[in-house]
Amino acid sequence: MIQLENLRYVYPNGVEALRNISLKIWEGELIAIMGENGSGKTTLLKHLNGLLKPTEGRVLVDGQDTRKVSVAELSRKVGIVFQTPDTMFFTESVWSEIYFSLKVMGYPEDEAASRAEYALKFMDLWNYKDRSPFTLSGGEKKRLSIAIVLAWQPKYIVIDEPTVGQDAPSRRRLEQLIQELRGEGITIILSSHDVEFVIDLRPRVILLSKGKLLADGAAESILTDEDKLEKASLLLPQIPLLMKKLSMIGVNPGCITVEEALMEIGTKVKPPKSLG
């Protein structure tokens, strides 16, 4: 479990990025940290593996205080995938990019090789293993950055802004992969302001605004609450917006997926006789 206790963080230039945040992240959860640009999402994520140390309060990862443990040690449990994958790459091939991290973490050669193979296959990158990471497409780079972290199988995988610069097929593939990782028992924590992407994952949503915790709850309740979303400078996703507009004809505005919306509308709207 990751526990944030009255977390406050002030950058050296005096900007207060996080104010009194307290929350618990349980094992196996899928969590989306949402909020406008500058709301403190990335700052919060950087506290999870000790890259940033709290100005006040504390962060406990499986009971370990992040102020007392090195980033290298915490990274074994909490793997962070940053928004810009290019900041991670420096080797000549996709394979060596993954292999390198495993060697740094001290895995013996044969185990490092088998873990690298597992991560590449899981992320559909096995065919690219000899390519330069810099020649991959945006979606492939994102998958490679997740594969790098996945290779050492951390308990928690943190993905910062997974959909930035991703086209529709890449987004869909990412969505599937996140669900598959969750199926492997990994706790996934992602930050995003992409409401459409998040709503399909149905995670627990943590809403931040100006460094403060605005709301914490199921996607179904938070991503259909226009007032809360507005406070975090987010828009209602398309389906809840449509259902809200249709609520005047008596449909339940709480639906969040296309299938749910179709079912609900079907119960209230009779098809024309010509359609049977």
Place this chain on the structure above:
Amino acid sequence: MSLRIIEGLKFKNINTPIHRLDPRVKLLLSIYLFITVITFGAEWNGMLTISIIVILIEIFMLVIGRTVISMLNTLRGALPIILFIGLLQLIQFFNNSLPVELILYRAIGYTIRFLAFLASFSLFFLTTSPDEVGKVLTFLKVPYNYSFALVAAIRFTPVIADEIQQIVDAQRSRGLEFEKGNIFIRLKNLTYIFVPLLISIIRRSYEMAEALEIKCFGASKKRTSYKELKIRNIEIFIAVFASILFISIMTAYYLQVFKGLP
């Protein structure tokens, strides 16, 4: 990993008499301070005295320019270099032929000279906007293509610093420990920062070149400027006064007036 040394080049737009000072006069003052510091390098010939006087002038200007905190951040970032300069002299303790007081004099003198040298640059860049730097270069008849390149480099310094921090964070999250290991391991670890940084800088420079093409950069040979530099009488007075002082000190130095002074 600290990037605070770059703070010394980061301009902050504050309304102070130093910020308002004509950038040409400011550059002139910085150059005078810089040349004075590097000229007074001979032992027992005013090196320490002049370096301290220069530092006091710089502190005075930094206080008026409300940039002391930025300068202190630079000094914190440059601390390893400052310590290295001092310790390099203290190693002479093992050389029995040198008197202790000379070793201490050198250690303190060279460290203070370096601080004065660092502050002379910071003073100009902390209080002068990149636009004003560009105008000064144009005034000095530097071709616009080159002055623009320098101004762009200054403008992008904070961006690059931010990018370095992102790369360091990404690599630390992969288990790399930059603070561990001997000097060779630490130097090798730097390649894990430089490769992604280099690629990002090359990519950014291509993007910038395209943006400049779109904005017809270089289409007109004779450029005009919306804001022209105008010097005030008080600024002329400051420049003349500083020049007289500078020439006097230099003449005194070459006439060996300071001989015997610490």
